Amino acid sequence: MGKSENKLGILGGCFDPVHAGxxxxxxxxxxxxxxxxxIFVAANQPPFKNGGAAASARDRLAMVKAAIKGNPRLAVSDVEIKRGGVSYTVDTLDYFRKIYPAAELFLIIGGDNVAGLAGWKSIDSIRKFASFIVIERDWFDVxxxxxxxxxxxxxxxxxxxxxxxIRYINRNRLYI
Known part of the structure; x- marks a missing residue:
C-alpha cells in the first residue's frame, strides 16, 4: 500500500472467521x-474476548487475505499479530498515524461496540488519532x-x- 492515501479506514477485529458483514x-x-x-487489522488477542480465538492468528490473517483478494480498496495488516500480546486500538492507531502521517484516519466499528467505548484503553487518545465511523449491524444478521x-x-x-x-476453512479443517 502506498503512503499517498489521504483517508484511511481501520477495521479491527478477531475475524474468526471474517464474514460478509x-x-x-x-x-x-x-x-x-x-x-x-x-485496512483490516486482525487482532492478536482481543482485550474483550474471553478464551481467545478459535483459529490461529495465521489462519485468521489468511482468511482475511482470501476474503479481500481482488478488491483494491481493501487491505490487511498484521501489525497487531506481529506486536503480540493483547491488541489495543490506541496502539494500532498510533502505528498507522506514524506510518501515514498525512492521512486522515477513520476507525470503523459496529454499532454494538459504541456502548463499551468508555472502557477502551486510552479512549481520549483514540478520539484524537481517528474519527469514528459507526456502522449499525441491524441490517445484516451474520x-x-x-x-x-x-x-x-x-x-x-x-x-x-x-x-x-470457505475454501481456506475447508482445506485447513477449521472450526470442526
Missing amino acids: HLMMAEAAADAFGLDKV SSTLIRQRIKQKKSIRYLTADGV
Whole structure:
C-alpha cells in the first residue's frame, strides 16, 4: 500500500472467521466517507474476548487475505499479530498515524461496540488519532459465531463469507 492515501479506514477485529458483514461494513464506510483504503487489522488477542480465538492468528490473517483478494480498496495488516500480546486500538492507531502521517484516519466499528467505548484503553487518545465511523449491524444478521456453529452442525456457510474463506476453512479443517 502506498503512503499517498489521504483517508484511511481501520477495521479491527478477531475475524474468526471474517464474514460478509465485515466486508459490507468496509464497503459501506468506504463509499459513505470517500475512503481511499480500508485496512483490516486482525487482532492478536482481543482485550474483550474471553478464551481467545478459535483459529490461529495465521489462519485468521489468511482468511482475511482470501476474503479481500481482488478488491483494491481493501487491505490487511498484521501489525497487531506481529506486536503480540493483547491488541489495543490506541496502539494500532498510533502505528498507522506514524506510518501515514498525512492521512486522515477513520476507525470503523459496529454499532454494538459504541456502548463499551468508555472502557477502551486510552479512549481520549483514540478520539484524537481517528474519527469514528459507526456502522449499525441491524441490517445484516451474520456473525463469526454463527459461521462456526453452522460448520460444527455441518450446515452451509455459503454467502455468509467469501468463497476464498470457505475454501481456506475447508482445506485447513477449521472450526470442526
